[in-house]
Amino acid sequence: MLSLMAQLRHNPTAPLRIWLRNTGHKIRPPCARPLAAIIRHRQDAVLAAGRAGPHQYAPALAEAGTGGQPTIVIGGFVPDTQDALYLLRAGLLKQGSLYTFSYPSRGFDTDLFVAQLADCIEDVTARHGRMPVLIGISFGAGLVVEMLRRTTASGTALPLAGVVLISPVCGVTDLIEPGTPKATTLLGRVIKPYLDRNGVVDESIIARSRAVFLKMFEAGAQNHQALSLLLTQGESLRLRSAVLATINAITTTGVVERVRALCDFPALQEPRCLCPAPALVLFAEKEGAVLRENSPTQREFGHRTRSWFPQGLCLTVRHTPDNPVQHASLIFHAQNFAQPLWAFYRQIKNTHYRAA
Numbered sequence: 001m002l003s004l005m006a007q008l009r010h011n012p013t014a015p016l017r018i019w020l021r022n023t024g025h026k027i028r029p030p031c032a033r034p035l036a037a038i039i040r041h042r043q044d045a046v047l048a049a050g051r052a053g054p055h056q057y058a059p060a061l062a063e064a065g066t067g068g069q070p071t072i073v074i075g076g077f078v079p080d081t082q083d084a085l086y087l088l089r090a091g092l093l094k095q096g097s098l099y100t101f102s103y104p105s106r107g108f109d110t111d112l113f114v115a116q117l118a119d120c121i122e123d124v125t126a127r128h129g130r131m132p133v134l135i136g137i138s139f140g141a142g143l144v145v146e147m148l149r150r151t152t153a154s155g156t157a158l159p160l161a162g163v164v165l166i167s168p169v170c171g172v173t174d175l176i177e178p179g180t181p182k183a184t185t186l187l188g189r190v191i192k193p194y195l196d197r198n199g200v201v202d203e204s205i206i207a208r209s210r211a212v213f214l215k216m217f218e219a220g221a222q223n224h225q226a227l228s229l230l231l232t233q234g235e236s237l238r239l240r241s242a243v244l245a246t247i248n249a250i251t252t253t254g255v256v257e258r259v260r261a262l263c264d265f266p267a268l269q270e271p272r273c274l275c276p277a278p279a280l281v282l283f284a285e286k287e288g289a290v291l292r293e294n295s296p297t298q299r300e301f302g303h304r305t306r307s308w309f310p311q312g313l314c315l316t317v318r319h320t321p322d323n324p325v326q327h328a329s330l331i332f333h334a335q336n337f338a339q340p341l342w343a344f345y346r347q348i349k350n351t352h353y354r355a356a
Contacts, residue, residue, distance in 0.1 A: 075136030
């Protein structure tokens with residue numbers, strides 16, 4: 001474990017950032033509000049056709065930013081998107097207004113979610129007169145890819161300034177090797193019982209899933225000295241409580257339907273342009289707790305990024321050998337993800353300027 005002084009050398013501005021963040025929260029506390037969508041014809045059509053129910057509707061929040069570049073973010077299974085972005089929120093709001101999607105606790109439906117997201121992209125573009133950047137995290141990145149795949153297949157296009165995929169999980173084969181009796185990753189071992197039982201699970205399996213998700217979150221908090229350079233004790237306790245509440249709120253149906261959605265994602269096989277806008281794919285240096293070795297998504301985006309995104313770039317996010325970056329670790333390695341993320345926004349800004 002790195003000593004506190006060594007960690008300060010790696011992160012010398014951390015105390016100042018904590019002070020600035022807490023001061024900023026006091027002056028301008030978070031004020032995300034439920035998104036009142038104006039454009040909703042796709043989601044209304046899904047609901048009217050009976051393909052999904054209101055309990056599967058994904059909650060979306062909106063918060064006004066100071067810049068001109070709006071952003072839409074879709075989180076992973078847990079934590080909720082607002083909690084996952086806790087240390088990146090201020091930077092994103094400097095870019096522009098922030099829109100976040102989380103998942104309903106009592107169910108999930110891919111058709112409805114994709115419809116909501118597509119409507120939101122058009123809605124945000126109409127509100128701001130500028131196309132948004134779309135960010136997907138882990139399972140959320142898989143949903144972004146699925147929406148882009150469907151859009152491309154239909155011959156239409158959505159107004160996007162850029163796409164960011166963080167530790168993307170685009171199918172169950174990213175977690176479990178097909179045909180193997182035992183999963184090799186921590187998350188794969190959570191998912192496999194749902195597959196073996198065709199979605200018919202009991203409370204013991206749900207309880208184990210909750211315990212593993214909490215363990216994965218807390219794995220990033222094991223280095224308490226390093227954590228003290230990121231969050232105050234009060235912030236750490238609040239985030240842990242929020243994550244635990246999110247995990248415990250998910251019903252059996254909610255878990256099963258999310259797993260089914262992941263299993264239904266088609267494999268990434270024949271490359272095709274998913275989006276002509278600039279794209280950034282970020283993998284963590286230590287994805288092994290979630291992604292199996294040589295996972296299809298990591299292989300495709302690692303080797304053929306520009307076959308899927310002509311203006312795409314795939315990077316590996318790294319930190320130190322003593323504290324490597326974990327899968328989608330946006331809380332415990334926020335600064336490591338922030339560096340390529342803010343560089344990408346500068347690229348978007350320059351592209352917009354040249355187009356104008």
